[in-house]
Amino acid sequence: MDSNFKRDLSFVLFISFVGSLCVASYHEQYRVPKTCTDKWESYVFNDREYVVQNLPVTWENAKILCLGHHNGTLAVLDTKEKSDFLAEALSESQLSIESVWVGARRSSADDPAGYRWGQGLELRRTAADVFSEAGPDDHYPVWLNRTRVPVPDGGADCVALERARHDHPVFVDLHCQLLRPFACEREAQRDVTVSELKVVRCRSGLYHVFDGRLNWHQAAAYCVLHKMSLANIGTMRCLKKLGMTMLKTRPSIENAWIGSRGSLGKWTWADTGVSIFQLPAYSDAQPGQWPPMRDRSSMKQSGCLQLDRHAAHPPVFMEARCERKMQFICYQGIQSLTPLPALPSDDIYYYVLVKQLLYWQHAYDNCQKMNGTLASLDNNDILIQLLLTMGENKEEPIHHIWIAGRLNMTKDASDTVSYSWYNPTNGKKIYDPIHFTDPAFALYMPPWLDEEFSMDNPCLNLDRQDHLNGLVYGLPCDTPQYSICMIEKASLRDKPVVENGTDGYESS
Structure with a gap:
């Protein structure tokens, strides 16, 4: 060896x-x-x-x-x-x-x-x-x-x-x-001990003051990991309360990182992307007061923003090198974030991902309650929309969903058993390669798994392979998994109907 x-x-x-x-x-x-x-x-x-x-x-x-x-x-x-x-x-x-x-x-x-x-x-x-x-x-x-x-x-x-x-x-x-x-x-990693010193209630949330001596990027990351953001301050009232808290903390804090950085003279808040020179709608400051910079006439072009407090005076915003290590302030509350992508749709339907583990029949009934139907593979364009909704879901990619399809078993006079798939929403056949070997005969044939059909697996499932490759096959109907509802735009008048009682419902 x-x-x-x-x-x-x-x-x-x-x-x-x-x-x-x-x-x-x-x-x-x-x-x-x-x-x-x-x-x-x-x-x-x-x-x-x-x-x-x-x-x-x-x-x-x-x-x-x-x-x-x-x-x-x-x-x-x-x-x-x-x-x-x-x-x-x-x-x-x-x-x-x-x-x-x-x-x-x-x-x-x-x-x-x-x-x-x-x-x-x-x-x-x-x-x-x-x-x-x-x-x-x-x-x-x-x-x-x-x-x-x-x-x-x-x-x-x-x-x-x-x-x-x-x-x-x-x-x-x-x-x-x-x-x-x-x-x-x-290249390297280094651990730093962080402890919370004070919590200040202001605006519609909480400002958390931390000791840890981190640089600006490390402080911003700490806030994000704890489901907060490096502090965005928009009122004189919050500014004064934070200054008083910094003064009374033991030991007193003279400066702490907040959530803005600058590049080529453009200073913006990290959580919203809005300029710090834009007076917030909720602010109690006068236009000439905001932002409370130490020296607006000679602002640095680049760097990161700290809240600076000296003596008993109200604190001010001051530029600093982002590599400096100091205490920091996180904000926990309602954020003004960039909107997420709109509900997936095409010219006819909205596609709504229901993120709740349901049996097939429950998923079918749930879509009807939402003025829609369980997704059906009528053509390749719909297949692509379903795979996109699964693969580009904002939280995590989805691999399996219920779709509209049930297996039907019949016997002829000689007791020969045959199987066929149909869409219970409209009663139409779902073409499969076992019974329709000539692809020109079927209007559209979904991408089937090569297997024999059985009443042990009578409900139709769609799998997502790679990013945009689909695979359909039967599963036991009591398998709990997600589903996608198709809601016709014409039936919704002005906007989609969403039932708050649908636990786990979320538009992708």
């Missing part, structure tokens, strides 16, 4: 011995996690450490967490080797992750620079870069084929990495406000 084999095998046994949940192949060293928990795994490749975090967040919050919590950046996969590595690492991972945010994006659909990893570092996207099942393995980059896929309302400006054919990397353009796990890269 050679020395390299022994070393790799010993490392795997060590990982198992210390109680890790990670088990990986030692035939490829980079597949073996360096460190891991049930929430994240860390891999080393070409002297860079890559952290896969199983925490669904928006692209912007993923960027914040990589900077502040993992002391790195969103992963830059600017070579085929890097993208292959991460796709294989995900395929070997013990975490159930399908896609992860990576560090590429564009400003908008009209951005002339297109998708890029950073200033001057392009992520190419041309017609020749579209994923194909028969495509070459040496191509880079490879993108999801959106030729027949509608772009989400609000655009698809941020980039995630998915896997096709188990471990082949495919870049996917998604709406930036979808919630996804993410991949960071870094």
Whole structure:
């Protein structure tokens, strides 16, 4: 047994011995996690450490967490080797992750620079870069084929990495406000003890004052991980209350990070993207008072914002280098966030994902209560809409749903048994390859699993393979799983009808 084999095998046994949940192949060293928990795994490749975090967040919050919590950046996969590595690492991972945010994006659909990893570092996207099942393995980059896929309302400006054919990397353009796990890269990590000092009630929420001596990015990440945001302050009243709290804390606090940073003279709040010079609608300040800068005439062009307090005077906003380490203030309350994508729809239907584990009949009845029907595969366009609704759900991708289809069993005079599928909503046949071998005969045939039909599995299910490949087959009707309702736009008058009593209902 050679020395390299022994070393790799010993490392795997060590990982198992210390109680890790990670088990990986030692035939490829980079597949073996360096460190891991049930929430994240860390891999080393070409002297860079890559952290896969199983925490669904928006692209912007993923960027914040990589900077502040993992002391790195969103992963830059600017070579085929890097993208292959991460796709294989995900395929070997013990975490159930399908896609992860990576560090590429564009400003908008009209951005002339297109998708890029950073200033001057392009992520190419041309017609020749579209994923194909028969495509070459040496191509880079490879993108999801959106030729027949509608772009989400609000655009698809941020980039995630998915896997096709188990471990082949495919870049996917998604709406930036979808919630996804993410991949960071870094050189080192350092833990800091953080403790809460005071809580101040103001506006419609709570300001939490923390001691921990973090830089701005680390402080922002700490707030996000605890379901808050680095403080956005919009009133003189809150400003004075926070200043008084900083004074009376022991030891007293002279400055603390708040949630704004500046670049090229543009200073905005991190949680809303709104300029700090825009007077909030709820503010009690006069236009000339806001923002309460230390010296507005000589503001720095870049940096991060701190709340500065000296003596008994009211605190002011002051620019500082983002690398400085100091206490910080988080805000917990109603945020003015960018709206999520609108309800998925086409010219005829809204597609509503019901995120509640229901038996088939309960899912069928639930859609009728919502003035709709359980989703039916009448044509390929509807199939694409259903797969999009499943794959681009804002919290996590969905793999299985109930659709409208029941199996019917009949006997002829000689007791020969035959099976056929039908849609109970309209009574129409659902064509299958067993009974309709000539595809020209059927108006549309869903992508069936190659199996014999049985009354043990009489309810129809849709699976999502890769990103936009579907597979239908029968399941026992008492299998609990999600469903999608199709609500006809013409039946809704002005807006969709949503029943609050439908526990787990959520528009994707």
